[in-house]
Amino acid sequence: MKKSASLCFLAAVILILAVLPKWIGTVYINIVVQFAIDAVFALSLNLLLGYTGLLSFGHALFFGVGAYGTALALTHINGLPLLAAVLIGVATAVLFALVISPLMSKVSGTAFAMLTLAFGQLLYVLCLKFREVTGGEDGISGYPIPPFTIPGIASFDMKIPQNFYYFALVVLGLSVLAMWFLVKTPFGSVVMSVRDNARRVDYLGFRVQQTKAVMVIISGLFAGVAGSIFALFQKVVSTDSGLSVVVSFAPIMMAYVGGIGNFFGPILGSAILHLLDEFTSRYIQRVDLLNGAVFIFVVLFAPYGFIGLYHTIRQWGPGR
16 A cells, blocks of 8 residues: 555656646746756765765765766767767766775765865866866856757757756656665665664675765766756856855755655755745845755754654654
8 A cells, every 4th residue: 555655646746747837937947947956966965975874075076077078068069969968977977986986985974075075176176277178167158958859759949948847857857766766776775784884784795895986976977967957957067056065065955954864855855945945035135044044953953854853743743
């Protein structure tokens, strides 16, 4: 019954997302797309933070590399198909993850957090300095967004917001399903065991360092997907929008607000922060202060996020 209820809920969500563009305008379509990008970005961080126990202060490294990879590919390769541009961005993020994962897997705790921050800031400075390639502070813009073409069947213009909405949600939705499948596999169980007691896992014969390295690569892959879709969505990529410390801190906030370690926590956190931003920006200018207040509340009074707070209220509710 629980499985059937989950499938019905998933079908309802897919149906709502499919008909949503008929109910809302372009502005709200863009808000939903940005929410989906942030949710996948936060989920990719949660694979490290919630499931592997590794806090990353530089997760924008993979997000920004994916965005820059797609933007540069579209800028310099004429006639590049849309999916190929996305794959190039994702492959670039995976390549960076492959390069740094052997070093990252040897540390944990504060050292891991500081090392990710160092790598992220190093790439941030490099992108600022190599203006000829990355555009420096101005970033990369003006690159064409090719249509999504199914050979011999149809071609969809990505300049139409509804078309890009469906394309982005399919790519990001498949990424969410892939991450969900990953954490439910035996490998996902090993990863959570590494989080809980790495020494015991090592005694049992599993390779802890290699497991951490694989999770860094997988997390970087899905962050690269989010970055690539972001580049297509915003049509401009810069160091501040793709590689800054603020970008790295955003998925941490979403994961904490929603609930670390719970798969749907980052999605809920992204939804809460986006709703706050949308409704409060009409009345106040300092929306970041309100987001910070929510984050402080969660850290002090709901360490397991709003999902944990919900379960606590249910446990102490009437009839318990």
